[in-house]
Amino acid sequence: xxWFWVLDYLVLALVLACAVLTVAVRNLNGAVMALSALGTxxxxxxxxxxxxxxxxxxxxxxxxxxxxxxxxxxxxxxTDVARDANLGEERSRxxx
Amino acid sequence: MTLxxxxxxxxxxxxxxxxxxxxxxxxxxxxxxxxxxxxxxQAMLSVxxxxxxxxxxxxxxxxxxxxxxxxxxxxxxxxxxxRELL
Amino acid sequence: xxxxxxxxxxxxxxxxxxILRMPDVYCRIQCSSKTIxxxxxxxxxxxxxxxxxxxxxxxxxxxxxxxxxxVNPVSSHALARAAYKTGVPMWHGAVxxxxxxxxxxxxxxx
Numbered sequence: 001x002x003w004f005w006v007l008d009y010l011v012l013a014l015v016l017a018c019a020v021l022t023v024a025v026r027n028l029n030g031a032v033m034a035l036s037a038l039g040t041x042x043x044x045x046x047x048x049x050x051x052x053x054x055x056x057x058x059x060x061x062x063x064x065x066x067x068x069x070x071x072x073x074x075x076x077x078x079t080d081v082a083r084d085a086n087l088g089e090e091r092s093r094x095x096x
Numbered sequence: 097m098t099l100x101x102x103x104x105x106x107x108x109x110x111x112x113x114x115x116x117x118x119x120x121x122x123x124x125x126x127x128x129x130x131x132x133x134x135x136x137x138q139a140m141l142s143v144x145x146x147x148x149x150x151x152x153x154x155x156x157x158x159x160x161x162x163x164x165x166x167x168x169x170x171x172x173x174x175x176x177x178x179r180e181l182l
Numbered sequence: 183x184x185x186x187x188x189x190x191x192x193x194x195x196x197x198x199x200x201i202l203r204m205p206d207v208y209c210r211i212q213c214s215s216k217t218i219x220x221x222x223x224x225x226x227x228x229x230x231x232x233x234x235x236x237x238x239x240x241x242x243x244x245x246x247x248x249x250x251x252x253v254n255p256v257s258s259h260a261l262a263r264a265a266y267k268t269g270v271p272m273w274h275g276a277v278x279x280x281x282x283x284x285x286x287x288x289x290x291x292x
């Protein structure tokens with residue numbers, strides 16, 4: 001018998017956990033890292049579901065290009081994000 | 097043989113699951129980059145063994161893309177941390 | 183093949199536990215660099231042994247092995263350098279920082 005359903009449900013659980021982390025992490029850079037992890041795990045899910053070409057584009061766009069785009073946007077909007085690595089949303093709200 | 101390959105793929109993803117804890121509680125941004133990098137390596141190995149188990153050679157190219165582009169992403173994030181990307 | 187797979191899975195598990203339990207960014211980078219690579223190489227060798235040497239899987243596995251051996255130290259070094267430059271604090275039990283100028287171990291170097 002085939003054991004592929006175990007891998008299917010495991011990767012589905014990982015996708016769900018990464019998506020929850022993307023919303024729940026308070027640090028903006030950490031949320032971008034969780035988005036990158038979501039793209040990586042979603043690549044494995046696409047391969048398991050039998051779509052390798054979609055997995056190609058997901059590995060490039062979802063895991064690399066989209067988080068880099070978000071990082072550039074965050075870095076351009078706030079100039080002191082990378083200097084203080086612990087800067088979360090609460091502290092920035094206190095400052096403004 | 098197929099069962100062994102499938103079990104290795106399942107074990108790789110199960111091993112990669114606790115990295116999400118480090119991704120959640122990581123104190124600095126570098127911890128999270130390390131966690132994502134390791135998760136990408138484990139996902140690449142899982143795809144490789146799933147391709148061997150499903151007997152589809154076309155899935156192997158996804159593993160190559162993951163292996164090359166995850167490190168490219170890590171280097172890009174390292175340059176971003178040094179404020180040389182913008 | 184089963185022995186190689188078990189060795190690789192054991193090293194991968196120890197690397198992940200190290201990333202979870204280490205007290206410092208630099209120790210975690212060390213776990214992510216060396217232990218995960220050491221866990222990946224026996225698994226790729228297990229794939230080569232299991233599929234036979236002349237197959238499409240073997241060429242891709244050897245290519246991934248070469249790529250892993252080249253690019254993983256490069257990315258780990260870039261990440262550690264970026265973490266040191268951004269001023270990520272070390273563990274309070276760290277004894278030596280040779281990159282900082284004025285350190286006693288720095289005198290013999292040019």
